[in-house]
Amino acid sequence: MSSAPTKITRAFAPASIGNVSLGFDLLGAALAPIDGERLGDIVEVSNAKAFSLSVDGRFADRLPKGQDNNIVTRCYDFFQQALISHNKPPLKVKMHLHKALPIGSGLGSSASSIVAAFYALNQHADVAFDKDTLLLMMGELEGQISGSIHYDNVAPSYLGGMTLMTGQSAPVCSSLPVFDDWYWVTCYSGLSVSTAAARNILPRQYELGTTLNFGRQVAVFIHALHSGDRALAASVMKDVIAEEHRKTLLPNFDAARRYSESQGALAFGISGSGPTVFALVDTLECAQQIKKWLDEHYIQNEDGFSHISKLDTQGACEL
Incomplete structure (x- = not known):
């Protein structure tokens, strides 16, 4: 008699822009590249007798070594622990992380990774927990990484679109x-900026x-x-809290801003703590021009990349 097939659950969670320039720790937006590429991490859960974690993906080798440190x-x-505290049966599973996003x-x-x-x-x-309960868990874990609990990345990655933290x-x-x-043109320079260090500055x-x-x-x-x-929305997308201080960590930031604005960008800013920058534009031609310049002048090494995106209105999803 054949055994029942192993239950497998795969989830994707998109990349996101924290702060969206003007909304420090209050605003976040999920990204979906217009070329159809998935920009984000994937996590797979499958039934197993004992827990284990495996990892692959472009940036897997940048993660801390050892599954207990992941x-x-x-x-x-x-x-x-949440299942046990709510009198629900614990899971017997193994997990796999496909790490497609660069750290820092x-x-x-x-x-x-957390949302997925x-x-x-x-x-x-x-579906053991409702959305708000799960989102609180996500924020708690994100806080352990960055040094403070904030939801401007986990919330849009989970729920999609643009979110305002209450x-x-x-x-x-x-x-x-x-x-x-x-259109949201994002460019990752290939450098790494610690969220905790970017807050301390x-x-x-x-x-x-x-x-x-x-x-x-x-x-x-x-x-x-x-x-x-x-027009009114774009006119106030200026960072008065963090950009002046954080841009010192980002080579060619001011030149990137000048070029983007000269090409008609509605707004330009730092995505989260950086070094990724974003330009907001309203025509595809403008987006393509800015992306080309950023590819040539803002990217610092082979790890860098850029995308033209719309906002991902779906958020996390099962694959």
Whole structure:
């Protein structure tokens, strides 16, 4: 008598832009390259007698050595404890991570692995936890990597689109309207910037005028999205909190901004903590011109790459 087939669950979680320039720790956006390439990590969960983790992918060799030091193993341990604390049966599984995003890239690399892992585990456990509970778990694990709990990468990677963090336990975030005719040109230079180091470079206090400007920009941006005012939304996409300090870590940042704006970019900024940058444009021709320049002048080594994307409105999904 043949045995039952092994249950396998595969999940994909897209890359994301944290902060979206104006919304430090408050805004995030998921990315979907227009050429159809999947930009993000994949995690596979399958039934097994004992836990193990295997890893492959372009950037697998950059991960910490040993499965106990991998964030996916920590996701598994966290999820198991959550199941037990909610009187649910623990999972007997092994996991596999396909690491397609570079570490320290500003594309939500750790968030993508975390989201894909938790999404796959939750689906494998017949959706043991609701969205807000799972998102809180994701934020907790992301905080262990970056040094503070924030959701501007895990939330869009999980839920898709552009998300606004509420600061509440439920709902953790709100989905925002987006303009589907905007193109997002992202370019990863090939360098690595630690999220924790990029946070430590920031001032501990800001002038009152700066904080008022920050709040005004976020409020105007949210209003513009809901009212469909593209010009107004783009006009306030300026980072008054982090860019001045973090751009010192990014070679050729100012030149990239100047060129992008000269070609008609609506906005230009740092994706998350960097070194990835993004240019927001409203025509494909403009996007292609900026991508070509970034490929030639912003990429620093063979690890670098660029994409023209729209926002990924689906988020994490089962494959």
